[in-house]
Amino acid sequence: xxxxxxxxxxxxxxxxxxxxxxxxxxxxxxxxxxxxxxxxxxxxxxxxxxxxxxxxxxxxxxxxxxxxxxxxxxxxxxxxxxxxxxxxxxxxxxxxxxxxxxxxxxxxxxxxxxxxxxxxxxxxxxxxxxxxxxxxxxxxxxxxxxxxxxxxxxxxxxxxxxxxxxxxxxxxxxxxxxxxxxxxxxxxxxxxxxxxxxxxxxxxxxxxxxxxxxxxxxxxxxxxxxxxxxxxxxxxxxxxxxxxxxxxxxxxxxxxxxxxxxxxxxxxxxxxxxxxxxxxxxxxxxxxxxxxxxxxxxxxxxxxxxxxxxxxxxxxxxxxxxxxxxxxxxxxxxxxxx
Ligand code: PHE
Numbered sequence: 544x545x546x547x548x549x550x551x552x553x554x555x556x557x558x559x560x561x562x563x564x565x566x567x568x569x570x571x572x573x574x575x576x577x578x579x580x581x582x583x584x585x586x587x588x589x590x591x592x593x594x595x596x597x598x599x600x601x602x603x604x605x606x607x608x609x610x611x612x613x614x615x616x617x618x619x620x621x622x623x624x625x626x627x628x629x630x631x632x633x634x635x636x637x638x639x640x641x642x643x644x645x646x647x648x649x650x651x652x653x654x655x656x657x658x659x660x661x662x663x664x665x666x667x668x669x670x671x672x673x674x675x676x677x678x679x680x681x682x683x684x685x686x687x688x689x690x691x692x693x694x695x696x697x698x699x700x701x702x703x704x705x706x707x708x709x710x711x712x713x714x715x716x717x718x719x720x721x722x723x724x725x726x727x728x729x730x731x732x733x734x735x736x737x738x739x740x741x742x743x744x745x746x747x748x749x750x751x752x753x754x755x756x757x758x759x760x761x762x763x764x765x766x767x768x769x770x771x772x773x774x775x776x777x778x779x780x781x782x783x784x785x786x787x788x789x790x791x792x793x794x795x796x797x798x799x800x801x802x803x804x805x806x807x808x809x810x811x812x813x814x815x816x817x818x819x820x821x822x823x824x825x826x827x828x829x830x831x832x833x834x835x836x837x838x839x840x841x842x843x844x845x846x847x848x849x850x851x852x853x854x855x856x857x858x859x860x861x862x863x864x865x866x867x868x869x870x871x872x873x874x875x876x877x878x879x880x881x
Contacts, residue, residue, distance in 0.1 A: 545598070545601070547583075548583075548598075548601045548602070548605060551573075551579060551605055552604075552605060552608060555573070555605070555608045555609055555612055556608070556612075558612060558616075560616075561616060561619060561620055563620065566613065566616050566617065566620070569612075569613070570609075570613055573609040574606075574609060574610075580602070580605065580606055580609070583602055583605070584602060587599065587602070641878065642878075643874055643875060643876075643877040643878040643879070643880070644877060644880065644881065645866075645874065645877070646854045646858055646860070646866065646877050646880075647748050647850055647851065647854060647866055649854075649877060649880050649881060650850050650853050650854045650857065651730050651748065651750065651850055652881070653775060654728070654730070654750045654771075654775065654848065654850070654853070655728065655730060655750070657770075657771055657774045657775060658728045658750075658752060658771070661767070661770070662726050663726045663727060663728045663752065663754075664726065664727050664728075665727070665728055665729070665730065666713050666714075666716075666717045666727045666728070666729045667713060667729065667730075667731060668707075668710070668712060668713035668716045668717075668729065668731070669707070670706060670707055670731065670732055670733075670734070671698075671704060671705075671706060671707075672704070672705055672706070672707040672712045673703055673704060673705075674702070674703045674704075674705065675715075676707075676712040676715045676716055677695075677705060677707050677708060677709070677711075677712045678690060679833075680715045680830065680833040680834060681711055681712075681715060681789060681790040681830055681833075682789040682790050682827050682829050682830055682833075683789045683790070687789065689787075689788075689789045693708035693709065693735055694708075694735050694736035694737055695708050695734075695735065695736060696734050696735075696736050696745075706733075706734035707731075707733055707734065708733055708734065708735050709733050709749060709751065709847060710729040710730065710731045710733060710749045710750070710751045710847070711729075711751055711790060711845070711847065713729035713731065713751070714727070714729055714751060714753045714845065715830075715833075715834055717729070717753070718753075718755070718830075718831070718834035718835075718836055719834050719835065722836070723755045723756050723757070723836060723841045723843075724754075724755065724756040725753060725754065725755040725756070725843070726753075726754050726756075727752070727753050728750055728751065728752045728753075729749075729750065729751045729752075729753070730748070730749070730750040730850075731748065731749065732746060732747070732748050733746075733747060733748065733749050734746055735747075739864065740863075741861065741862040741863060741864065742863060743863065744851070744863050744864065744866075744867065746867065747849060747850070747851045747863070748849070748850035748851060749847055749848060749849055749850060750847075750848045750850060751845065751846065751847040751848070752767075752845065752846045752847075752848075753826070753843060753844075753845045754767070754843055754844055754845075755826065755831070755836065755841050755842070755843030756841065756842075756843065757840060757841055757842070758842070759825075759841075759842045759843050759844055760842070761793070761825055761844070763844065764823060764824075764825070764844035764846070765783065767844075767846075768781060768797055768821070768823065768846065769781060772797075772799050772820070775853070775857075776799060776856075776857075778799050778800065778801070778802075780799065780800035781797055781798065781799050781800070782797070782798050782800075782817070783795040783796070783797055784796045784797075784798065786822060786824075788822060788824055789827070790824075790826065790827050790830050790845070791823070791824025791825055791826060791827055791844075791845055792824060792825060792827045793824055793825060794822065794823070794824035795822070795823055795824055796819055796821070796822050796823075797819070797820055797821045797822075797823060797846075798817040798818055798819050798820065799817070799818055799820055800816055800817055801816060801817065801818045801856075802816055803816040807859060811856070818856065820848065820852065820853065820856075821846050821847060821848045821849070822846065822847050823844065823845065823846035823847070824844065824845065824846075825842060825843070825844050825845075826842070826843040826844065826845050828842075831843070851863050851866055854866070858876075858877075
């Protein structure tokens with residue numbers, strides 16, 4: 544019996560394993576319910592009386608030995624772990640994954656910056672609009688054929704409520720509440736009932752601009768657009784093509800000369816070198832009167848820019864759907880862009 548105790552003592556002293564499983568097995572082997580120590584304590588009653596005292600003492604020593612060994616091994620393990628963590632103090636820190644801004648936000652803030660530098664403020668309005676602000680006040684009375692230009696999502700139970708088709712509705716709200724001079728841009732999301740394809744979507748974003756004062760002329764409009772195209776694209780060759788919008792008279796569409804230097808230029812400009820970037824015109828006097836602005840005294844211009852279109856040009860994106868899919872591989876490419 545005493546020989547066994549010596550053997551165990553030796554085994555405990557020699558135990559050097561550091562892996563957590565092996566340490567745990569060692570603990571169970573000695574201290575577990577069916578472990579060696581319990582077994583030995585059970586044999587205590589078999590020991591002759593004169594040896595009981597010494598046997599008991601030896602058992603306690605053995606138990607103590609196991610406990611100390613376990614403690615030593617565990618604290619060694621912690622030290623090893625700590626050493627591992629700090630083993631290379633010169634290594635670079637773990638990269639912090641930063642997000643990226645959405646290309647639509649990037650372009651919107653670029654446009655806002657450009658116009659705020661020349662005194663335009665920002666106005667916002669509701670995306671769920673009423674007929675008056677989206678259509679009627681803008682010279683598009685009920686049954687006006689030009690309403691078809693903007694396929695609209697109506698609320699079925701109430702045809703007076705719709706999802707705004709342009710942010711011109713915000714301009715109406717702004718004119719109703721403010722008096723000239725008015726210089727405001729209205730960025731925001733708009734909705735049209737269009738089939739979704741690589742070129743068009745039922746959701747998109749606009750920035751519309753409005754300037755009303757006395758003696759605002761078409762030439763001021765031209766200058767402001769020239770300033771804008773220079774600032775955003777670095778291009779100063781633009782042309783105005785006559786167009787039609789119910790809320791402006793005269794109306795125009797603006798093209799910029801993109802160039803024909805690469806194959807991509809040929810593709811996006813359909814071989815002409817020119818690209819349409821916005822609609823604009825002089826605010827129709829009816830619209831001013833609808834918004835309680837004296838059309839004899841004041842005149843103004845307005846313009847509307849599609850943000851997706853501009854972002855597609857700036858970043859050479861050829862499918863508008865990418866903006867709305869939230870694919871991380873697409874969005875990540877805009878890291879660090881502002
Ligand atoms: N509101 C027009 C549209 O959404 C754009 C526009 C705005 C045209 C202002 C002229 C003047 O198509």
